[in-house]
Amino acid sequence: MSALSRGVIARLQLFWTISQPQSNLNFWRSGPLSEPLIFRAYLGSPSTYSTLSTHGQDEMEGRGKLLAEAQVRAMGAESRRTGAIAVKCGMTGLWDKWGTRIPITILWVDDNIVTQVKTLNKEGYNALQIGAGQKKPKQLTQPMLGHFSSQGVPLKRELKEFRVSEDALLPVGTPITARHFVPGQHVDVTGITKGKGFQGVMKRWGFAGGPASHGSSKFHRKPGSTGGRQDPGKVFKGKKMPGHMGHEQRTVKNIYIYKIDPARNLLWVKGQVPGNEGAFVLIKDAVYKKPDASLLPFPTHFASPDEDLLSLEPITADLGNADPYMKD
Secondary structure, three states, rough: OOOHHHHHHHHHHHHHHHHHOOOOOOOOEOOOOOOOOEEEEEEEEOOOOEEEEOHHHHHHHOOOOOOOOOOOOOOOOOOOOEEEEEEEEEEEEOOOOOEEEEEEEEEEOOOOOEEEEEEOOOOOOOEEEEEEOOOHHHHOOHHHHHHHHHOOOOOOOOOEEEOOOOOOOOOOOOEHHHHOOOOEEEHHHHHHHOOOOOOHHHHHHHHOOOOOOOOOOOOOOOOOOOEOOOOOOOOOOOOOOOOOEEOOEEEEEEEEEEEEEOOOOEEEEOOOOOOOOOOEEEEEEOOOOOOOOOOOOOOOOOOOOOOOHHOOOOEOOOOOOOOOOOOO
16 A cells, blocks of 8 residues: 555544544643643634543532542551552662661652542442653543543553552542651552563572583583483473563562651652662552551541641651661
């Protein structure tokens, strides 16, 4: 097929799409960055559009999107809160009183909001879809644009679904900040590890390698024998051999939250977190070292309307009279 015929067919498809009702939905952002996001959806041309508020609960109620109430509740024994999506900013360190450096990873909870509510009656389970970051309309596909439009939320860069209990459901548009967690609690952090490419057995599996001398000829980093003789006559599946290393989903459990900065939505966590700097990670309440339910905001932290975020001071975990992570 020639390029001319492909171009004609593409033009005809575009004309047919625009002529159809409720199709070719487009978005753009209006207002400065400091104001709440408002997207204008139009059909065909920008001259005919309708304004769609991202945080208007009246509009959500009319669409049936307000499936839960944003109010403080009592957390039960079987309650399960939602998690959050954070950006790995980098690592720093603190010195304990013995002079040992404690690694600290800084995580940024980047503009998390609830983008979808899934209930037991409709989807068969209770869950919240959380969106993080920002993205331009041209960077998203039409199905994703339609998803954000139907939910009435701004465009997000990363989406993740968290299973929750029924009493932890939140309405669409509810923000999830760093104060969803409290200093001193333990969390589980999930991320994609750094990719190492194709590696040999010494780097990938920690093999010792062959001898460096005494008759060794070009056998320094090789794996050695990989199978038996005629019986079994094959190499079993799962044999540790050279191959692709890294770029796998891993979860680091029971990470301690040392400090929270509410003004900048930052978390200081003790230890390493999988992934490169700038990568998204998932933070959830620890499964094995469960936090004290009386200290957690449930279902999340609701900021007061007259609260000045810039005036908030960082909150450090209560470690008693002597901070074990600081030198005397």
